[in-house]
Amino acid sequence: MTDIAFVRSEIAPAMPAPRRVTGILAWLQKNLFSSVTDSILTILAVLFLLWLLPNLYGFLIGRAVPPGGTVEQCRVENVGACWAYVASEIEFFIYGFYPMAEYWRPNIVFAMLALLGLPLLIPKFPFKIANAVLFFVVFPIASVILLSGGMFGLKYVPTEQWGGLLVTLIISVVGICTALPLGILLALGRQSKLPIIKTLCVCFIELIRAVPLITVLFMASIMLPLFMPQGMTVDKLLRALVGVTLFSSAYMAEVVRGGMQAIGRGQYEAASALGLGYWKRMGFVILPQALKHVIPGIVGNFISLFKDTSLVYIVGMKDLLEAVKTKNDAIEWAAPTQAISGYIFAAAVFWIFCFSISRYSRYWERRLNTGHKR
Template structure:
């Protein structure tokens, strides 16, 4: 019997309809992120006005009025279209960067031997990229090649003196080459050494714990400039007569030890964040100290402190500029060294050179930061629903 009060019964469902424009696409994103509240709206408008005021002059100075080629500083006092501005000020002097590009990259490394540096760079990229991509197989073989075989091959190629290669002394090295060498060695040494120091500081053996505490607190208590100065000028005073070390090697040791002390505290923070139940669970399985540490504790601890580890790496990469204090010239030091070049002494060259150096540093640091975010998202499985 049909209810007389029932006027309509739906026999089929309506098809899906497109959400309103205000609830989808770019409009929804702007409403959510830029104009959600009156305060957000005011801040967005202020930011847009600031960009509109700052961006056009910057683009005009960097690109439109910039000088890209030329033999000397005379081209940097003119506008790209020709003619001198009333105040004598033109755009960026990229001609200065173009003329000194090889020295910014290689320092005073012999021009005819640049192929050796290029070959090392190609090997570095070809080994690093598969190591960073999770799905690429043979990670163990790749890691062994990258961290152990590659440094030996790079040493013989860059220094020379063997296999018919001419010897190139390290005082001739400079520019981006020195920056990458110091940062690569510092990163590869500081992480494992920092892990050992962090474990030693948490050790129950008094001598090991005291040694690690003294080392970490001493290194962290002095600036890197002091470490480099002592490694370069003070260390030879304590060596036996006739015994000496290459200045670059001393800088590498100083930077690696300095970074390892900071890395130790980063790793120790991760170790302290691991719940006690993880240790007890490992003990209940009958695992020894090293098995427990390698299989359970360290993987979790390192995952927790990935942002801090990469932050230390970025700081180390930028701190390579401090080797100028021991008369070594990385990228920034080489750029600054050419400010006194009479052929390019003009108001535009210092700013152009510093912007170029800053952009190169930013590329590497931004790359490390983005890969850190990628690894965080990939390893963030503990709280996914």
């Protein structure tokens, strides 16, 4: 009997993976129905969505009164959201009591913020130094002149008339741009070997972190004028800016200090061995690594700061939420869904900004994740 052996002369064509490990059914089995508990939770979640989504669609779109509608339509029984009310009061939500004839001034500020701020957020955008000088030096001065007026033929508009999204963006942008550098300085001061500087930084951080923001704003509004010379007053917006910035900088300092403590001792010793001084050692070796490690914490503070701007009503400023609350009491638009429509609009604005900040931070986490690439 003769043995016949067969040797393949060509590579066998690739076969598709078994259906049980690929495709939509495999994904569902792996992620939604991998166990009895997961299957029960998935079914309950689907039932909840089947109940929620039709009602949500009906309130927001199906039974809603679109922009351009009338107040009588918003007063119909079982009506949905009154977007006609939001569209009618959108200018107040954005500008507050700012004079209508001067809306072009905050509009220019908004445009400058976008044109100068967005390029700074794009890593490969050219002329970074010139752009930074324009944003951090020229833009604040131009914004104060445009918004306040009183010079160059511009009508003077006191900060008491500012409000809405304008105030929210001013406080959040100023707070974010100043809280981070102040927090870094406080973190460095807390780790300083000079007893006076370390004690001052520790006392400031622990004092601010021991009280809520509303207490800081209340002190800035009520107590600060008592310590000022007779006849001297402090602008309400300035009080809010100082209070929010100092409060956020204290929390930022602890976040940065946590990142610095995560850096191995060898990095400090290696920087010292290179002959680098303290500031170069921190600026070129330690802080870049520390800040990379604590990006989620820094961004979390930024998001908290943006949302905490709604507390500036303590000092008499009408931010976006307070502007919505003020107009919700308007008699001319009194309707069953008037208030909830305004609050949904405010929540949507806050969500858009906070979600954008969060997504941008994820981008930087992936971009700076060089130490873990394979």
